[in-house]
Amino acid sequence: MNIQAKFKNNQIGIENKDLDTFRNLDYYLDITKDHKSSFEDFCIINENGFNVIDESKACPVGYKARAGELLVQTLKKQGVKEIVYVQPRTGFAGISLSYLCKIHNMDLTLVMPASQRVSDHQALCIEYGAKPLFVRIAAMPVANSYAKKYAQQSSSRKYIKLGLYHELVIACGVRCVYDYFVDKEKPRVMWSAISTGVLTRTLQIALPDTEFRAVAVARNIQQGELGKAKFYGYHKNFTSISDYVPLGFETEPTYDAKAFDYMNRYGDQGDWFFNVAGVAPEPTINRKDIHSYREWKDLSDLNL
DSSP states (O other): OOSOOSSOBOOOSOOOTTOSSSSSHHHHHHHTTTOOOSSOOOOEEEETTEEEEEHHHHSTTOHHHHHHHHHHHHHHHTTOOEEEEEOOSSOSHHHHHHHHHHHTTOEEEEEEEOOSSOOHHHHHHHHTTOEEEEEOOSSHHHHHHHHHHHHTTOTTEEEOBTTTBOHHHHHHHHHHHHHHHTTSOOOSEEEEEESSSHHHHHHHHHOTTSEEEEEEOSSOBOTTTSTTOEEEEOSSOTTSOOSOOOSSSOOOTTTHHHHHHHHHHHOOTTOEEEEOOOOOOOOOSOGGGOOOOOOTTOOTTTTO
């Protein structure tokens, strides 16, 4: 590559932290043997000679809703009343959780970085019914620590890690991908964007013979997050728009479009691309009514 990457790969080797001698493909398929997705099958389109798994068409709020469905269903059966998660200014995980909790009649609390004005993605979560708790932070790990402390205040609450990182989310995604390709020719090469790495690790488990390419668009990658994927670091900041945004399908220009850009530059015709979501719907609520600014050390929303 002849451009300077903004994000680095700190992983050594090809470790997939969701695979070991005990947790393998059969393990995840066994967990989900009774699960039937309520979402439509994956939609496959061709764009510039590439095969695109386009979740903007098949899944109302993106892949995270498909993969998170089993988790929400299971937590409800276990008696959990309220899911707690951290929603950054940009990201579809909180939107997907908001959608799932709404249709499954569960409470969702989202810890959000305080700001003068909530983002479109945060406003959409609130519109779907999520309760926002605003706190001023210097970095996302701080927000996660607050979210965990908030969840620990009640036995009916459950904290979920950033990226919807949970075994049931991995397992549900593995099941959906495996079932779709079980009687089809498997992709030779699959590209996707990577942040926490949940998606690429899931795909690697479901499609063990496929080669993977992962384009970091939001953060540096840590040990075990990349798996066996070949790493690319995008050359623009997270909030910047991709140099190339495809016209043939809807995709998030600050996220998935960056991975598609690099596949166009460095991939081969016939490669596959996983498009996590389309552009989020424009929220209709009045954001002026959402008081999202907090002073430093103001933890009143969290009651800590």
